[in-house]
Amino acid sequence: MKRIYMDHGATTPVDPRVVDVMLPYFTDKFGNASSLHSFGQEAAKVLEQSRQEVASSIGAKPEEIIFTSGGTESDNLAIKGIAYRNSDRGKHIITSTIEHPAVLNTCAYLENEGFEITYVSVDSDGIIDMDEFEKAIRDDTILISVMHANNEIGTIQPISDISKLTKEKGIYLHTDAVQSFGKIAVNVDELGVDMLSISSHKIYGPKGVGALYVRKGTPLQSLAHGGSHEQSMRAGTENVSGIVGFAKAVSLVNEHRIDDSKHMTQLRDSLIEKVMDSMDYVYLSGHAKKRLPNNVNLRFNFIEGESMLLFLDMKGIAISTGSACSSKSLKPSHVLTAIGLRPEDSHGSIRITLGKGNTQEEVDYVVEALIEVVGRLRAMSPIAGKMKLS
């Protein structure tokens, strides 16, 4: 059976060029980057080259990059790191209602530790409400954390507008760029952020590696105590092979992002158009234009996203009903609820996230499969039946 993967928002396959550069670092070049002998020095050298590659791709300096185990750890380090180190200045943090659980659950944890969190709402496209945002800022606000692009609906936030406010008021700004990095331009100065999270497995690199950008002079408390790795901000022997793979994936992003994103945008728009043209009661969630090049989030009336997912899986097609982390839960997605969808609309939603390797033929195959699956499920649906839908 033909297998088609369209869940690149959850994870991506590792690019074979990435695997090639990683392999020697498991065997011949296995040194610990902290060791003084030549094995160690070899590892230390490639670690710094990798740091340079990652830094230059986002307009940062190498010393502003802390390697982590991925997006979740980067988000934790940014938010808890600022909170613990700056609590004498204030204990108020602002975030949005549509953040990834890596941010929302970190904020919820801090609430139990005596911090106060304001969750700013978004409009029906998922764009943050700037007026509400401005009003939420207080004298004791120390940190604002708003994601660059949403993992479920792909909406891109006006981070540079937010940064004008935070700079004026001396508040630290963090953005989770896990989904945007590799698909749209990400530059720390243009965005005006103090901290930015990225993850390797969303950009055809290995899992379990990522980075936090920390602007020079941003006071952060380390969460892991141990050796003085990563400028004493993240103790633990560095994952050299993983970091080398991550850096290679970043270099491929630098070389091919514009072409790859153009390709995915064409596929995305073709998929949306074909689905909308061939079926009724289908709607797009998220902003039509300010959206990631690879994200399609559709809601179908009268049927369940989970059923669509399972029927498509039987045809070899991999998609999702939300973010990878929440798709096993039966609760309606907090993102779809935040943009104003009723629970039944959230339950009828699916997320298709394209990748650089997908083709127009695959898109056409998926559209055909969707038409068939939706028709079959609606034929079984009592509500659709009453409306004489097929």
Ligand code: PLP
């Ligand atoms: N932030 C966003 C927006 C994500 O989409 C994800 C993963 O889905 C994460 C953070 C977590 O990243 P990681 O899987 O590298 O921990």
